[in-house]
Amino acid sequence: MFSDIYKVQLENIFEGPMDLLIYLIRKNEVNIYDIPISLITNRYLEYIEWLKAMNVDIAGDFLVMAATLIHIKSRMLLPVHEDSDEEDPRQEIARPLLEYLRMKSAALQLNERELLGEHTFIRSPAKTSGAGNLQDREIRVDLFELIQAFQRIIDNLSPDIAIDVVAEKLSIKDRMIELIWLLKDRGSLIFQELILSLDGKIEIIITFLAILEMVKRNAASIIQHTDTGNITLYLNESP
């Protein structure tokens, strides 16, 4: 039960490794452009160890950061040539830290604004107002609502109805089967008309490939009319 309490506390205090790192940098009053990497790494690891000792679940992110710090520390130990233009290994951590701090300050600035619903209020006009001509009204809806609507349907679906969540992908094979089926029904298909009835580039390409495959397999023949230029697709009699 105790571990549960600590778990909650850890998440409240340090939401992620960046927060912990910033805390340690502040606590030790060090310059972010000149981080004493071994001090901070040691403190960081001590903290992780302490958390482990307290039986707290540590998110993987914290361990990744520990590895990053250790890596930087080891790189700092390597001799560096005076005139080398290799950047300070600590940049690897300083840069994201600064970026994170910038975003933190941006969040604070957002929070300091006069917020609608907190500092300032608008009218909530009566819902009865204005029926208008529905036809002309624009629609206000967003994608998230559409997905949620679909999710709702899936959730409420009785188990005997199975539907694929992912939009169906056309396969050349399926298209061939469809074409054969169409040809059996109609006898022939005019290529131009067939293409016009399709929706989207992918469908046209798939259909085209399906026709080529059928001709290659000798399942269908293509004949172009000399006068009209129409290309007609016929089904070959199966042997």
Next chain:
Amino acid sequence: MPELKSIIESFLFVSEEPLTLEKMKLALPETDVKAIKEAIQMLKDEYDHRKGSICLVEVAGGYQLRTRPEYADWIRKIIQPFAQRLSPAALETLAIIAYKQPIMRSDIEHIRGVDAGGIIRMLLDRKLIKILGRKEIPGRPLIYATTRHFLEIFGLRDIKDLPVPKDISDLGKPTVEAHEMTFPNNFIPTPDENT
């Protein structure tokens, strides 16, 4: 403390329904009813004097800010082009067509379990869906698909961009928020349920 008259004005501005004297008194426990009444009268006079489009009326046992009747014709012009929301039923039907297109009406009805004729017609009218052709099966039923306008409405370049429920479930559960900043719900327009 701001002027009583202005405080009352702010109350009337944010209230959805006519505001009673009792409610105002509750929000202003240290002010007596007589002073509130006087302030309301002053405010009413001010609105009348100013000759703007808004007036203060006594209605349904309370007070309310309203537009003057002379502006009704103008207001109808601005209300009309206002964005409309799709009903949950329409949204669900649209979602089925979007994700399962090309699809026959009977399949839509099979999935939703109810008649879809009216909604399909409405979606056709609104140019959100189109008739793609007929399915070559007995009865040659019409098949439906979404339109270019649909993509525009949802800001999609291509139907392939349509996020699937998995994209959302991958995000996990929404975090429960319990800190600092207040965001009232009651100012976020709620969907019209009356399509």
Next chain:
Amino acid sequence: MPELKSIIESFLFVSEEPLTLEKMKLALPETDVKAIKEAIQMLKDEYDHRKGSICLVEVAGGYQLRTRPEYADWIRKIIQPFAQRLSPAALETLAIIAYKQPIMRSDIEHIRGVDAGGIIRMLLDRKLIKILGRKEIPGRPLIYATTRHFLEIFGLRDIKDLPVPKDISDLGKPTVEAHEMTFPNNFIPTPDENT
């Protein structure tokens, strides 16, 4: 015909969301945009002059009537906003999306160093952000951006109106308690010393 200024006032009074110049122009086809703009300015001056509880603000690409901040405490006595709060983590995520949009989830997580799924979903639910589409890279991840509602809530005219984030390198003195992890506002920005 009533005064243009008053017609616009009636439009603003009945609108659910910030009203754009374009929409006003559509409702007033015979009036030119310049005249509409002038009338809006006159109305704004009038509201400022009158010193009531209401003001006219330019926000989210449009215009809106709002109560003045001084009245917030009073208003909360008359209406109970269903307080929904944004945690510091949610605010940070929102800030990252606002400043870096359009942005993928992985980029958000890279900056904050933690999973962002739950918060993204909550921000979507609250209509502060939206799915903009997919990025054309392997896996075609969803990309996110802020909404108009975000601008409306935070009182921003447009996304360019966002305050410039300060470069912070001086982390200040540590606070005694780890709980007070939020940073003081009075950081002195020092020049970027990156080499």
